[in-house]
Amino acid sequence: MTDPDYDAVRRAGVLRVRRPATEWLSTGWNGGRRTADCAYNLSVPEGWERTALGPYIDDRLERAEFETTAGDAASPALLTGVDIADARGARCGSVTVYATAGISNPAALPMEPTPADRAASTAVEDDDAESGQGRGTVNLIVGTTRALASGALENLIAVAAEAKAATLLAEAGVPGTTTDAIIVGHDPSGSPAAFSGSGTDVGAAVRACVREAVRASLRAHYATADAELPTAVDDATYGVSTARRADVFQPALASDRSQPDS
Template sequence: MIEHTVEAGVLRVGRAGARWLSTGVRGGIRVADAAYNVSVPADFDRSDLERYAAERLDRAGFDGRGPVFLTGVDLAHARGARSGPVTVVATAGLSNPAALPLDGEATDAGDPDPDARNPVDPDGDARNSGHPDVEGGALDPEDADSDHDAAPPGTVNLVVVTDRALDDGALPSLLATAVEAKTATLLGTAGFTGTTSDAVAVGCDPEGEPTRFAGSATTLGKATRACVRDAVRASLRSRYADRDRPTAVADAEYGTVTREPSTVFVPR
């Protein structure tokens, strides 16, 4: 049974003895009874994340050793979705969006004039054609308006749990399916691929029904995609019910646009 509760600004999503793969604090593969999403204050500046996470879990009364996420989103905006063998809980904020323009930034090997399509400044950085106060896709703090009343920092965190038993190949596949669904949802909803600090944890039940595959065409993958889509959209609706949502990186307090060129080659 999947349990979820919030105490003292910490969201606990639990399944006894679950096997987790995560990208957050305490990332990697581990066995634990729960994953945690910790809401941090707007002025958060700690760098000792493991210690901070332990302090917050202790304050909330959770004796947990599972994956931990940090978010600037208030947990009042957390939303969950269930479908078949999957439960997803999401918190979503877009104050630090990431964008990946598909406008011919790659350079084909052997291009006779690559700079014609990928103009480069003398210092070697790809030119940014966006907001004048944007450098490399992120607002320059020295140019930002000091009177700007920014929303608290946000990120998109996902906890995905299934009652299936997944092996060492299927668990990463489930994580990839969840990230794919998150990216598609954010592109369709907000025009961004994600934020600069997104994190995902996927957990499975080692005693559940063995499942070898978790791609988008499988029962498990379809359920995950639907749950991620609906949980992320619901969290965004709650988070931005009474405030404007960024529609471009330049509208946000932080963020990035990937404009670096690359060289495309044919493996031989």
Template sequence: MTRREPAYDAVRRAGVLRVSRPGTEWLSTGWNGGRRTADAVYNVTVPDGWNRTDLDTYIAERLEQAGFAEASEHEQGQTDVGPALLTGAKQRDACGARCGSVTAYATAGISNPAALPMDPDEEGEQPVSAGDEQRPGHGTVNIIVGTTKALAPGALANLVAVAAEAKAATLLAETGYPGTTTDAIITGHDPTGEQVSFSGSGTDVGAATRACVREALRATLRAHYEGCNSELPDAVSDAPYGVSTEIRATVFQPAFED
């Protein structure tokens, strides 16, 4: 049986996962995110105790160390490095899944779970602090999804929501938590592909994305926790960096006019 290569190919090197397809338009929720056209995106593992704040420079350094050509070109000012995500999870545990026009890759660590209890103890509206700047390094669930279809602008944005929903559903089933404090997603599409107006869960692209995220995420969780002989935290209090949203918001209805 001939092995079919994924449309979004990937390689791991020196703690970096590169996912590539020429001329892809990407939408990233990670550092320096937004929309960008690039030939590749990256998932970069940071070491324990990592405390760098010059993230653009750090990412360029890591890509250069990994031997990816895009890094040296960036240093010379000739091109822009594609979107990159940062994580404390090891790229040795990265897993991918393919279904129809969609390919997805995932890494996951759950040492910083973010629980959302439906009946928190605190009542009434409480002030919410922005807290420290979001920083990876203790876990993180990173998802990269690409489709060979050409998505309408809203459909590409909606694909982030579809991937996030699939991530949360899978994590709830596997870990009891919908996510971690530093999760991020990159979605991509081929502007030259077949035009698609929608990417919801009932579409071919949306359904394939849900399946790919589920399978890739479950596989990387198994690889991560079985490979390092560690256990998922049973409660936020058991996790080194977990949080639980115990505050309540004030519910109201918008004004109504005839």
């Protein structure tokens, strides 16, 4: 097998994924769009508490001896409680995916919440707070050599998240954890792709890669961790169950409004 189009190396608890002049989109800390040579996934030690993340990430990259250049000075980075030795990659066609997966902090979404679900629910009132700790989080770094049209890169996050949720539901009965994050990247100089949905070549490849990489990382993590793969929130060290209900309504017809929309 030839080297992946998005090459990765790991050192000192850091996974570096590299492809020059990639345009990345991240849902993680300090996320958004940027062009850089690299994306990173950093494993944090057990008991680590949130701190000034920018200086912390810079220090970790320096200690791992990953030199930053003009092309990757603003590289996107994710943080995980999973050991980087448990990272796994998968490739299909134009797509490469790297995953670290642990679910000590699962986030369940019951369709018919029960009193037990409400007891397990730990709603977060502070939008800046993160619920759940421990050796958890499912992080994905997704890259394609195609050049995605406007909107298709954003849609690739949805495709990857859907594939992650389907995989975790099959493996552990939950769609995700409280701290999951995704980075997607494309090559602006590659072969154009107008869409990235599940029915496209790019979207189908992302779904396959996410499934294989997440399953492989889960198996690696729980083969060495001092815990078994939880299959429900109650089995996990930390976890939440969204038991609150929302009010359902039908949007009004324009003819029902006395005033036109501004």
